[in-house]
Amino acid sequence: MKYFAAVTLAFLLLAGCSKKNEQSSPNNDTNKYQVDSSDIKATPINASNESFTLEYKFPKGKTYQYRLTTITHDDQTIKMDTTLHSNIVQNIIYLIDLTPVSVDKDGVIEFNLMFKSVKLNATADGKEYNYESETTTDSSEIKKYAEYKALTGSDMGLRVSKKGEILDVFRTDKVVNNFLGIKGYTDSVNAMQREQLTSNMVEGAIKPLLYQIFRMTPDHKMTTDSSWTYKQPPSQMMIFKIQNTNTYKITGLEQYGDNKLAVINAGLITDISGNNKVTQQGVTYKFEKPTTSAGGKLYFNLNDGCIQKAKTYTTIDISYSMEGRGPRGMQRGTKEEVIKNNYILERL
Numbered sequence: 001m002k003y004f005a006a007v008t009l010a011f012l013l014l015a016g017c018s019k020k021n022e023q024s025s026p027n028n029d030t031n032k033y034q035v036d037s038s039d040i041k042a043t044p045i046n047a048s049n050e051s052f053t054l055e056y057k058f059p060k061g062k063t064y065q066y067r068l069t070t071i072t073h074d075d076q077t078i079k080m081d082t083t084l085h086s087n088i089v090q091n092i093i094y095l096i097d098l099t100p101v102s103v104d105k106d107g108v109i110e111f112n113l114m115f116k117s118v119k120l121n122a123t124a125d126g127k128e129y130n131y132e133s134e135t136t137t138d139s140s141e142i143k144k145y146a147e148y149k150a151l152t153g154s155d156m157g158l159r160v161s162k163k164g165e166i167l168d169v170f171r172t173d174k175v176v177n178n179f180l181g182i183k184g185y186t187d188s189v190n191a192m193q194r195e196q197l198t199s200n201m202v203e204g205a206i207k208p209l210l211y212q213i214f215r216m217t218p219d220h221k222m223t224t225d226s227s228w229t230y231k232q233p234p235s236q237m238m239i240f241k242i243q244n245t246n247t248y249k250i251t252g253l254e255q256y257g258d259n260k261l262a263v264i265n266a267g268l269i270t271d272i273s274g275n276n277k278v279t280q281q282g283v284t285y286k287f288e289k290p291t292t293s294a295g296g297k298l299y300f301n302l303n304d305g306c307i308q309k310a311k312t313y314t315t316i317d318i319s320y321s322m323e324g325r326g327p328r329g330m331q332r333g334t335k336e337e338v339i340k341n342n343y344i345l346e347r348l
Contacts, residue, residue: 033093033119035069037344040299040309042254042261048224050253054217054262055162057305058100058109064306064347066096068212071342080333090122094209098158107162113169113210114155118148143182147205150179156206162305164214169202176201212345213307215246217300222262226250229269238287238318239278243271254299261299261308268294268314283324291317296343306347314341 058064074088095116102110122129131145133152142149157170176198180186189197216230227249235242247267254261270292278285296312319336 032067032095032117032348035067035093035344036346037311039297039311040254040256040261042256042299045253045255045260047253051221051223052262052302053221054300054302055107055305056109056160056164056214056217057162058098058111059304060100060103063097063099066094066098066213067344067346067348068094068096068209069342069344070094071344073340074337075339076335076337078333078335080331086125088122088124090120093119096209096213098213108167109160109162111158111160112155113158114153115151117152120145120148143184146179146182147201149182150175151205154178158210160214163219164216166207166210166214169206169210172198172202172206212310212312212343215298215307222250224250224252224262237272237290238320239276240272240274240287240290243273245269245271253302256299256301256308259301259303259308261301264298264300266294266296266298266312268292281324283322285320285322287320288318301347307345308347310343310345312343315339 070090070092072088072090074086074090076084076086078084095118097112097114097116099112100109101112104110118131118133120129120131131141131148133149136142136145136149154172154174156172156175157168158166159168159170160166176194177186179197179201180189180194218226218228227247229248230246232244232246235244245268247269249265250262251265252263254263272289272292276287276289278287292315294312294314296310298310298312299308300306301308315338317336317338319334321332321334323330323332325331
C-alpha cells in the first residue's frame with residue numbers, strides 16, 4: 001500500500017502552528033489552501049536573562065487548526081544503454097483539527113484528531129495529477145487516491161506528552177474501513193492483515209505528519225542562547241546504517257500580538273556507516289555514501305504551548321553504479337536520485 005510521498009526521507013525535522021486573528025480563516029473556502037511561507041512578522045524582545053520552558057500545553061476550550069504543506073521534488077537519472085530522466089514535483093496540503101479533551105497529572109494531553117481535507121497537485125514527467133478530498137467525485141479518481149479520501153473526515157484519538165512525544169494514535173478503525181471499502185477489499189482482508197494495515201497506516205502515514213506538529217523538547221528551563229539535540233532511532237537507507245541527530249538553538253524571543261514566541265533554528269547531523277558494495281543475482285552494486293542536509297526555522301508559542309509556525313527542509317542525494325552479465329552480455333549503468341522536501345506548518 002502506497003502512502004504519502006511527503007514522508008520519503010528517513011529523517012523529518014520540525015514544524016509549527018499560528019495565530020487565528022492574524023491569519024486566514026480556515027473556514028473561508030477561498031483562502032484555506034493559500035499557503036503563507038513567509039516569516040512571522042513579530043517584534044523582537046530584549047530578554048537575554050529571561051528563562052522559560054518549551055512545554056506543550058494546548059489549553060482546552062478551543063480547536064487548534066493547522067495547515068500542513070509538504071512539497072517534494074524527486075529527480076532521477078538512469079544511464080545504461082540510453083539515459084532515462086524522471087522528474088516528479090508533488091504539493092500536498094493537509095487541513096488538520098486538534099481538539100484537546102483532557103490533560104492528566106503528568107501533563108499528557110489527549111486530543112480528538114481529524115484531517116479535515118487534503119489537496120494534491122503533482123506533475124510527473126509532463127503529466128499533471130490533481131485531487132481534492134472535498135470536491136473530487138469521480139469514483140475512479142477517488143479509488144486512485146484512496147489513502148487520502150479514507151484519512152479525511154474520520155475522528156481519531158491522539159495522546160501526546162508535554163514534551164511533544166507522540167504516545168498513541170488510536171480510534172483508527174474507521175480510516176482503515178474506509179480505505180478497504182474504497183478499494184473494494186472489505187470482505188477479502190482477514191484480522192491479521194487488517195491489523196498490519198492499521199500499523200502501516202499509523203506508523204507510515206499519520207505519525208510522520210504529526211511529527212511536523214509535535215517535536216521533542218527539553219525538560220528544563222531554557223534561555224535565548226540555549227541549544228539542545230535529539231538523537232533519532234537508527235534507521236536503514238539502502239545498505240547503509242543511518243544515525244540522525246536533530247540540533248536546535250534558540251536565537252531570541254519575539255512579541256506576536258498577546259503571545260510571546262521563542263525563535264528556534266533547526267539543523268541535522270547525519271552519521272552514515274556500512275559497506276558500499278553488494279552483489280545480488282550476479283549484479284554488483286556500488287553505492288556512494290548518501291549526502292544529506294536539513295534545517296529550518298520554527299516559532300514556539302510560549303503562551304499556548306505549541307509551535308506557532310515552522311518552515312523546514314530535507315535534502316538527500318543517492319547514487320550508485322551497477323555491473324553484471326545479462327542476456328546481452330556485460331552491462332553497466334548508474335543511477336542518481338535527488339529528493340528535496342519542504343514543510344510549512346501554520347496554525348490558522
